[in-house]
Amino acid sequence: MIFNAPFISVMILIIFGLYAMVFRRNLIKVVIGLDIVESAVNLFIVSLGYVKNGIAPIYTNSPGGAMVLPTPQALTLTSIVIGVATSAMLLSFCILIYRYYGTLDTRKVRRLRE
Amino acid sequence: MMNPFNPSISTPSGIWNPLVWILVFLLSLLIAYVIYLKGEKQRKKGMQEEIFLSGNKADGNTHIKASNIGWGYLEAMKGYYKLMRDIHTGIINDYVGWFLGVLATMLLIFLFWGGVR
Amino acid sequence: MRNILMLIVFLTIISFFMYVAINPGDFNSQTGEHFVFGSPKFTDMDNYFIHNAQNQTGANNVVTSIVFDYRGFDTLGEASVLFTAVLGVGLALRLLRGDKK
């Protein structure tokens, strides 16, 4: 059970990110929370592929023995780029919102309601 | 395979054919027109053509605003709409919060109410 | 009120996510632990990659062979996401750059 410590830390990170998204009243902090969740999920995927005493799945100068699973690393590469794209979009929206509303407080950025 | 150009569709307890409906609709229009033709011939212009709005005489240019339509309904449902207005806060934190809330509810429902077969 | 409700929600989510992490076995205990750090339960797809990537794609790095060959379509999708984001940022910030309207 304690060997699952990487998973536990991932879950704690996810909860921190979600906490920031629900309780922080600043748009930038909401985006940061989203990024924390994203990093945590990436970490989770990578740690799923770990094999005990495994080496990186590269055959150049490989000492032999078990290799860690390669697919999670490939998936993480893709999802990191996707996360960067998402953050870029969200932060550019934040710039515009600040320009038009003069604030980043989520309680004031609500001209659309009901 | 069904014939795609057959307009009728059969439901568990009946059948629906739009062409028959259109025929009946046209027929009822015809009957209405016949009744209209049988109306009083003595009717003159200007007898019953004044426009009233809630008992007040109105000229032809009054337009009821959208917010005033359905006032009675909105008044009757006041409590419900107050609740709804409170829920729709428009704060982004609450949007995420509702998502997590439904997620938690769903997890609990599946835990206690048979998600695992 | 809102905070109390959100606290309950968070406690529920924390307990379920921690369950995922610690993974003590199943509720109805038909099956044992599903994934333990360091020893995955099934590894056949990844073993295929590890054993055949060098022959089939000529890449010494298995991850490279997956990113650019076996799952190359995902990489195309990733490039499209990046392209989308670039276009979206350009569209959103067009007023700051001084374009008309």
Added chain:
Amino acid sequence: MSVWDFIITNAPALAIAVPLLGAFLTPLIYRAGRKTALIWVLSVLGFTEFLALLLVYLVNTYGIQVYVFGGNPSTLAIPPDSGGIPIRIIFTVDGMSAFTALISSTIGLVAGIYSVASEKGRGAQDKFFALLLLLVVGMMGMALTGDLFNFFVFLEINSLSAAALVSYRIHGGKAVEAAFKYAVVSSIGALMILFAIAILYGEYDALNMAMIAERMYQTGFSAMDMIAMALIVVTLAMKCGAVPMHYWVPDGYGEAPGEISAMIMVASQASLYGLFRMCFTVFGLSANTHSLGWFLIILGLLSMFIGVTMAFLQHDIKRLMAYHSVSQTGYMLLGVGVGLATLGTSAFNQYGLFAMEGGIFHILNNMLYKGLLFLTAGAIIYRVGTSDLNKMGGLAHTMKFTAIFYLIGALAIAGIPPFNGFVSKLMIYESVYQLNPFLAVVAAIVSMLTLASFLKVFHSAFMGPKLYNVKEVPKSMLIAMGILSFFIVLFGIFPNIAMTYLVAPAAHALADPVGYITRVLGGGA
């Protein structure tokens, strides 16, 4: 190999590749002038529409189509040396996928035609049209893919391009606010889906939907699967706008340009497709579909009722219609949820399958009439310059065609008989009644309230004294609205055309997860 053979063999890949290539080249071609770029965009959209029709034909004729990226040949799902596991990304096109691809490309084509006139004179149009094509790519990809991670990637393309398009008319910052909310909500949802995919990957070491379903069935439905299922189902329900999580819908739809609202509405139907695909194909064999179905039914009831009552309150024409699309999504969830709740019992053949057909037919109908209504709302805003119903009036004096198209759409959405909305609503009422009469009663009440609020819009926008001296909208917008109206009337009078070629294959494909799995894992043809 002739060109025709090439197209037939590679149709699933081309349906993604063509709009993607179109999107990549649009900013370049726009340098050659707006007219050239428009011809390019419209021909790309038209070709995509043709490919979607071809997919429907292929699926109806030859059964489920499997396309393996990088496979040799491209239908070889399982390599002979892999020991029976799929290695590469596999597109699996069954009736439901082809159906969703068809409605996505149709609304893309219609929106493309409409935006020729409606966006004329606005800035950054090269980016606008490229994003429009990317949104089509996202929807088509979600519909066609058979791989979970690939589904996530296309979901991200879908949400990012939709968010960017929502912010197109900045509208004093309101559109940007809506886009921000939409992007945050859909990103957190997509991350939760990625988390669920990771859980499923960690358990089964597979990313193919059929493979995961197969292994889940063999090893038994575990608690991990339950958590992954909850994450996926809740997220996709949010992405399609089911009620306790519908708040982004009125913001997003309300602030986007008219044709983009119609497209995002169909993009949310693509998420609905994803929801049905996950519920039926991936989890359908192992999970308790009865409780899952009731979950969808309850979400559907809430969506129907709260959506329509909130719509009655609105005085912004786009927001009002947005709440109505929440309510219409409820009908689909209700219909398909009844199918899912009765899956595997004798009731399924009595009325469950029929309820599913009703729900799926409602997706098609909703695309048609809701798209038409959003387009008419866009036309009104195009001429009047405001979306506030309180400031409108008397538009029917001059915008006669728009008024007629609006009336067709409004009568169809309210379920007045000769139009298509009635047929699918009838199918849902009749079959849902047999599960629980209360459901049908709520559905009928919601239908009445729908009629009431669309009469309100008709009265305040089109009737009354002539307040604005406006002209009819340009031709391309009328053509786009005319296409949708034509199909509304056609499917209203001959519902069996849609039923035979689109809806019944889709419902049967969803109801048969074993066929899907064996088609993929059986080695391909």
